[in-house]
Structures are given as structure tokens and as C-alpha cells.
Amino acid sequence: MSKxxxxxxxxxxxxxxxxxxxxxxxxxxxILSADSRQFFKEMYIGTAVPSPExxxxxxxxxxxxxxVDDLYSVGHFEKDAIEKISLLHTTYNHLVMVGGSGMYVxxxxxxxxxxxxxxxxxxxxxxxxxxxxxxxxxxxxxLEKDPTYYQTVDIQNTQRVIRALEVCISSGKAFSSFRxxxxxxxxxxxxxxxxxxxxxxxxxxxxxxxDLMIEMGLVNxxxxxxxxxxxxxxxxxxxxxxxxxxxxxxxxxxAIENIKTNTRRFxxxxxxxxxxxxxxxxxxxxTPFEEIARFLNTKTHYS
Numbered sequence: 001m002s003k004x005x006x007x008x009x010x011x012x013x014x015x016x017x018x019x020x021x022x023x024x025x026x027x028x029x030x031i032l033s034a035d036s037r038q039f040f041k042e043m044y045i046g047t048a049v050p051s052p053e054x055x056x057x058x059x060x061x062x063x064x065x066x067x068v069d070d071l072y073s074v075g076h077f078e079k080d081a082i083e084k085i086s087l088l089h090t091t092y093n094h095l096v097m098v099g100g101s102g103m104y105v106x107x108x109x110x111x112x113x114x115x116x117x118x119x120x121x122x123x124x125x126x127x128x129x130x131x132x133x134x135x136x137x138x139x140x141x142x143l144e145k146d147p148t149y150y151q152t153v154d155i156q157n158t159q160r161v162i163r164a165l166e167v168c169i170s171s172g173k174a175f176s177s178f179r180x181x182x183x184x185x186x187x188x189x190x191x192x193x194x195x196x197x198x199x200x201x202x203x204x205x206x207x208x209x210x211d212l213m214i215e216m217g218l219v220n221x222x223x224x225x226x227x228x229x230x231x232x233x234x235x236x237x238x239x240x241x242x243x244x245x246x247x248x249x250x251x252x253x254x255a256i257e258n259i260k261t262n263t264r265r266f267x268x269x270x271x272x273x274x275x276x277x278x279x280x281x282x283x284x285x286x287t288p289f290e291e292i293a294r295f296l297n298t299k300t301h302y303s
Contacts, residue, residue: 003089003188004300007034007105008098009274010195011267013205015285017050019195020098022289024058027094027302032081033062034099034108037236039077040068042225045218046238048209058096068225068233078107082186089188094300102152102273103160109192111184119170126162126169141165146174152273156262158235191299192280193292196271201285206263210238214256218242237262 006027008020024031033039037047041064049064061084066072081097085108088095099105130138138161143150145168153160164175171178197205222242225234229243238259245255274280283292297303 002093004094005085005109005186005188005190006094006096006296006300007109007190007192008096008195009100009102009105009192009280010285011202011270012100012263013048013209013267014195014197014202016098016100016195017048017054019289019292020096021050021054021057023292023296024096026289026293026296027092027096029092029094029096030059030061030088032084032095032097032108033060034077034081034097034101034104036074036077036099036101036104037233038063038099039066039072040064040070040233041066042068043221043233043239045213045216045221048213066233068228068231071232074104074107075112077104078112081108085188094302095188100270102270109186109190111186113179115167115175115178116171118166122166122169123162126165130158130162135161138162138165142168145169146176148174149176149179152269152276154237154266154269156237156240156266159232189300191296192277193296194274194280194282195285196282197285199268202267203264206267207260210256210260210263213238219245219252222246237266 006023008016008023010016020031035047037043038049039062040047043049044064050060055063062077062081085095097105097108126138129141135158138158139150139155142153142155142161142165146164149164153164155161167175167178218238219242222239223246225239226243226246228234229239234240234243241250241255241258241262244250244258245252250258281295
């Protein structure tokens with residue numbers, strides 16, 4: 001196929017944004033973000049949205065186009081992204097997709113898996129368990145019912161944990177058993193490249209990024225969202241920990257350390273997710289762009 005989608009993946013803070021802009025400029029094309037946390041306009045600092053200078057480097061789509069009050073699922077994103085790709089492919093032979101949300105990247109490339117209907121009362125049962133026993137009880141339940149998915153999901157994401165448990169309880173089968181059944185045919189060719197580094201380097205970059213977010217005003221950003229802290233979009237790393245600070249549960253110093261710890265755990269799960277995909281071509285995060293460009297030129301027959 002003459003139309004290509006270049007997907008750039010890897011753990012958080014590894015440098016995907018900078019690479020995506022270089023790739024887009026190389027092919028004179030546009031970028032689709034598949035980072036589900038960067039969709040929301042009220043979440044700027046804590047999601048590491050590209051800077052104004054970076055956004056000016058190439059046209060971006062699906063960046064801060066929603067409000068945290070909007071309900072927006074991976075199913076919505078798949079539909080919107082495929083429509084946008086089809087439209088942009090009338091102008092460009094190459095498009096770039098970048099993001100740390102593996103499920104959202106997979107939805108665009110392979111389509112969504114089909115899951116069984118949820119039985120009546122299951123959702124309410126899980127919500128009651130959450131309210132009465134806390135989120136850790138749901139995490140333990142997921143580990144019991146589907147240890148495979150437990151190792152790859154963002155285990156701090158309430159919405160995803162509950163969704164997996166709904167399927168487990170309703171079907172009597174592991175959530176992971178319904179995933180990756182069949183690829184949905186796409187009318188474009190996908191090339192996946194990933195950035196990687198030693199774990200200590202990734203963790204150090206994460207710690208530095210969190211410190212920078214605090215300097216940029218993350219605490220005030222989270223404070224402005226206190227009244228909406230139960231929104232699905234805000235039950236995420238960087239916001240949940242500071243909500244605990246504002247509620248008096250932890251000190252500010254502890255909240256910041258918790259952000260770093262939970263972000264490192266998130267990065268570890270990202271890499272677990274991506275390692276199962278043998279189609280990703282990995283580059284060290286310091287690889288000169290010229291080498292990456294040569295690889296992409298060969299794969300896309302671009303000259």
C-alpha cells in the first residue's frame with residue numbers, strides 16, 4: 001500500500017514528542033496524538049503536552065481538543081482517528097502517530113476487540129466494592145481473575161480496572177482472553193518504531209520531568225480541578241496524588257514522590273505492553289535521527 005502510518009511508541013519521558021516532530025518534518029506531514037491524557041485542555045502541565053514551540057513544528061491532531069467533563073473512550077478515539085487518517089491520506093502518503101497509550105495505538109492499528117455484554121448489576125456491584133473497600137480491593141480482585149492483564153494495564157487507572165473486572169465477572173473468563181482476536185483490515189501500512197533506554201535512565205528522566213512539572217505550576221493546575229476530581233479523565237497519575245495532598249492525606253513532598261513512583265511504575269507497564277509486540281523496531285533514545293530516517297525511508301520507499 002502507498003499510504004503509511006508511522007507509529008512512534010515507548011515509555012513516558014523517553015523523547016517521543018521530539019522524534020515525532022522530526023519525522024513529520026522529514027516527510028512534510030502531520031501528527032496524530034494517541035496519548036489519551038493529552039486530549040483534555042484542562043490537563044496541560046501534568047500530561048506533558050507539547051510546548052507551543054513543538055506544536056508549531058508540525059500540525060498536531062487530538063491535542064487538548066476535549067474537556068475533562070467529556071466522556072471519551074478508546075472506541076470514540078478509534079472512530080475519530082480512522083476518519084482523520086482517511087482524510088489526511090488524501091493529501092499525504094505518510095502520517096505520524098505518537099503516544100504512550102498502548103491501547104489507543106492498538107485500537108487505531110488493529111481495531112478494537114469484541115467483548116461480551118456486561119450483566120445487569122455487575123457495574124453497581126464493583127462501584128459499591130470501590131466505595132466500601134477501596135481501590136486496592138479491586139486491584140487485588142483483578143490480580144486474582146486475570147493476572148495476565150494485571151501485569152500490563154495501568155493498575156492505577158480506575159476506569160480500566162473496573163472495565164476489565166466487568167468482563168471477567170460477566171463472562172467467567174479472563175479479560176485478556178478476549179483481546180487481540182483478529183486484526184481489523186486497514187487501508188494503510190503501519191510502521192512501528194520505539195524508543196528505549198536502560199531502566200535507570202528512564203527513571204531519571206521521569207524524575208526530572210516531574211520536578212519540571214512542579215516548577216511549571218502543576219500544583220495550581222490540580223488545585224483548579226479539585227471540584228472535578230472524580231471525573232474519569234482525572235483519575236490518573238500526577239493528579240490523583242495531588243488531590244490526596246489537597247485532601248490532607250499526605251504532605252506535598254510525599255505527593256510529589258508518589259507521582260514519581262507511580263509514573264515509574266506506569267513506564268514499566270508500558271514497556272511490558274510493548275515488548276509483546278514483535279513488529280516494533282526499537283532504537284536507543286540517543287540514536288541520531290539520520291539513522292531513523294534511513295530506516296523509515298527504506299520501509300516506505302521514500303526518497
